[in-house]
Amino acid sequence: MKAIMYAFFCFTFLITALPTSGHELAIDLTKNTVPITANFVGSELMLYGASDSGGDILVVVRGPNKDQIVRRKKKSAIIWVNDMEVTFLDAPSYYFLASTRPLDNFLSDDTAQREQIGYSALSLKVKGILHDDVIIETFQKALIRNKQKQGLYGEGPGLVSYKGKHLFRTRLRFPANVPVGDYNIDIYVFKDGKIINKETTVLPVQKKGIEAQVYNFAHQHALAYGIVAILIAALAGWLASVMFRKV
Amino acid sequence: MQIYLPIAEISVNIFLILGMGGAVGFLSGVFGVGGGFLMTPILIFIGIPPAVAVATEANQIVASSVSGVLAHWKRGNVDFKMGFALLFGGIIGSSLGVGLFSFLRDLGQLDLVIKLSYVVFLGIIGILMLIESINTSQQTKKNGRVKRHSHNWMHGLPFKTRFRRSRLYISALLPISIGLLVGLLAAIMGVGGGFIMVPAMIYLLGMPTVVVVGTSLFQIIFVTANVTVLQSVSTQTVDVVLALLLLIGGVIGAQIGVRVGVRLQGEQLRGLLALMVLGVCVKIGYDLVVTPVDLYSIGMAGY
Numbered sequence: 086m087k088a089i090m091y092a093f094f095c096f097t098f099l100i101t102a103l104p105t106s107g108h109e110l111a112i113d114l115t116k117n118t119v120p121i122t123a124n125f126v127g128s129e130l131m132l133y134g135a136s137d138s139g140g141d142i143l144v145v146v147r148g149p150n151k152d153q154i155v156r157r158k159k160k161s162a163i164i165w166v167n168d169m170e171v172t173f174l175d176a177p178s179y180y181f182l183a184s185t186r187p188l189d190n191f192l193s194d195d196t197a198q199r200e201q202i203g204y205s206a207l208s209l210k211v212k213g214i215l216h217d218d219v220i221i222e223t224f225q226k227a228l229i230r231n232k233q234k235q236g237l238y239g240e241g242p243g244l245v246s247y248k249g250k251h252l253f254r255t256r257l258r259f260p261a262n263v264p265v266g267d268y269n270i271d272i273y274v275f276k277d278g279k280i281i282n283k284e285t286t287v288l289p290v291q292k293k294g295i296e297a298q299v300y301n302f303a304h305q306h307a308l309a310y311g312i313v314a315i316l317i318a319a320l321a322g323w324l325a326s327v328m329f330r331k332v
Numbered sequence: 333m334q335i336y337l338p339i340a341e342i343s344v345n346i347f348l349i350l351g352m353g354g355a356v357g358f359l360s361g362v363f364g365v366g367g368g369f370l371m372t373p374i375l376i377f378i379g380i381p382p383a384v385a386v387a388t389e390a391n392q393i394v395a396s397s398v399s400g401v402l403a404h405w406k407r408g409n410v411d412f413k414m415g416f417a418l419l420f421g422g423i424i425g426s427s428l429g430v431g432l433f434s435f436l437r438d439l440g441q442l443d444l445v446i447k448l449s450y451v452v453f454l455g456i457i458g459i460l461m462l463i464e465s466i467n468t469s470q471q472t473k474k475n476g477r478v479k480r481h482s483h484n485w486m487h488g489l490p491f492k493t494r495f496r497r498s499r500l501y502i503s504a505l506l507p508i509s510i511g512l513l514v515g516l517l518a519a520i521m522g523v524g525g526g527f528i529m530v531p532a533m534i535y536l537l538g539m540p541t542v543v544v545v546g547t548s549l550f551q552i553i554f555v556t557a558n559v560t561v562l563q564s565v566s567t568q569t570v571d572v573v574l575a576l577l578l579l580i581g582g583v584i585g586a587q588i589g590v591r592v593g594v595r596l597q598g599e600q601l602r603g604l605l606a607l608m609v610l611g612v613c614v615k616i617g618y619d620l621v622v623t624p625v626d627l628y629s630i631g632m633a634g635y
Contacts, residue, residue, distance in 0.1 A: 121336060123336055124334060124335065124336065127343075153630060154630065155628055155629070155630055156629055158624055160623075163621055164444075164620040164621055165620060165621075165623070167441060228630060230626065230628070231628065232630070234626075235630075261336070261343035262341065262342055292338065295338070296336060296338045297338075299338040299339070299572060300339065303339055303570070307564050308561065310564050310572075311561035311563070311564030311570065312561060314570050314572050314575065315391070315557045315560050315561065317572065317576065318395035318575065319395065319553075319557075321399075321579050322395035322399035322400075322579075325583040325587070
């Protein structure tokens with residue numbers, strides 16, 4: 086109910102704020118953070134926007150960049166063993182594209198390369214010794230395939246829909262295994278194959294409450310965390326033997 | 333009801349975890365085994381990253397061993413001197429194990445080594461248990477006296493020490509090296525190591541069975557505590573929320589198991605446990621042998 090009210094508010098706000106002429110673009114999200122709390126099972130939010138000149142809309146969501154290791158298994162005797170790995174430096178941990186139509190209807194290769202839109206334009210740097218291009222391409226495809234399987238990479242042509250001539254919206258999904266960090270959301274307006282407008286917004290995905298406290302404690306005071314973990318366990322063990330002795 | 337685990341960074345069903353803790357706790361109550369060798373593989377099956385499963389299980393074993401050792405201590409069934417000798421080796425072994433753990437993880441071979449260790453040890457233990465249960469249920473009529481220990485090369489080793497509670501006069505190097513090996517395994521496999529320690533104490537050292545379990549539990553507390561702290565510091569993979577859920581289920585399950593266990597026929601049950609151990613062993617082994625759906629995988633950053 087709250088979300089619907091908020092969505093309604095967004096719409097009315099966007100309508101009233103809509104300028105009369107020029108290439109204007111306004112956007113808003115139904116949530117300004119994605120909090121990871123103890124009952125987090127993934128999250129969904131709506132992105133609303135208004136483009137006074139209409140056009141094709143493309144939304145690009147990029148999670149924080151991290152080094153991603155891709156490993157290949159090979160059969161050795163009778164078992165499968167990792168025998169080769171390629172590390173992609175600063176690859177997006179989350180990557181999602183939503184658009185009004187399939188990308189090749191309005192996006193030229195040049196623009197895709199320049200703005201780094203789409204899987205083929207992800208220019209990923211490889212760490213260490215340079216393997217030949219064919220191998221790297223295979224590994225990059227494997228990275229994308231595995232990320233898609235985890236629900237962290239995705240494409241949604243047709244997921245951005247217009248309501249009327251100017252107002253559009255799309256749904257953004259973040260699965261339970263979503264990496265934490267700041268997410269960059271770029272919204273492009275295309276007309277005649279050209280970008281006529283672009284907006285950027287940042288969406289933080291953060292652990293909140295007890296989740297954040299436990300995680301930070303474990304990482305910032307690792308030794309104390311370990312000792313506390315032992316004390317909790319020892320206390321629980323002792324309590325159990327005391328409690329059940331009297332039964 | 334789902335709960336998000338802060339260190340494992342996945343969302344799991346809270347009742348599934350409590351139930352698993354309860355079921356494994358029940359078995360450990362019935363059979364008097366630690367249960368780590370069943371719990372760690374099950375955690376990996378449900379999708380907990382192996383590194384988190386191993387480190388967190390070490391933490392849970394601290395709890396179950398503390399609760400177990402108290403009863404043995406009251407009856408005077410803990411040989412502390414022997415325990416400290418085992419522990420001395422255990423601390424060295426488990427520290428080496430945690431180091432090896434980090435090294436293998438960086439190499440990308442950690443999962444493989446964990447799984448291979450499970451296949452080997454579960455296979456051996458399962459088969460031995462099965463043979464033993466078949467033999468005893470066939471009731472050997474020859475009631476020959478089992479010789480507790482005989483003199484061999486082990487008695488020529490230096491640093492001979494008297495372990496009064498165990499009525500032994502043996503080289504301290506023996507318990508230290510057993511402790512070291514078991515500690516190494518405990519760190520890599522996320523187990524207490526009782527299932528290896530107990531037979532080693534009986535058959536290799538020749539300790540009287542009455543002090544074996546208490547002494548083994550006593551040293552397991554400190555070895556797994558050592559693993560918990562070292563893993564917390566070097567890999568940050570101990571998930572206290574997961575450990576707490578497991579131990580709540582485990583403690584309750586173990587208490588029920590103990591009460592049920594005394595009323596049940598031991599040998600058939602032991603045979604059942606052996607089959608279960610072999611089942612887990614076969615499942616892990618099969619996963620290693622069968623062609624993976626995707627030959628490529630993303631290495632867990634940070635694991």
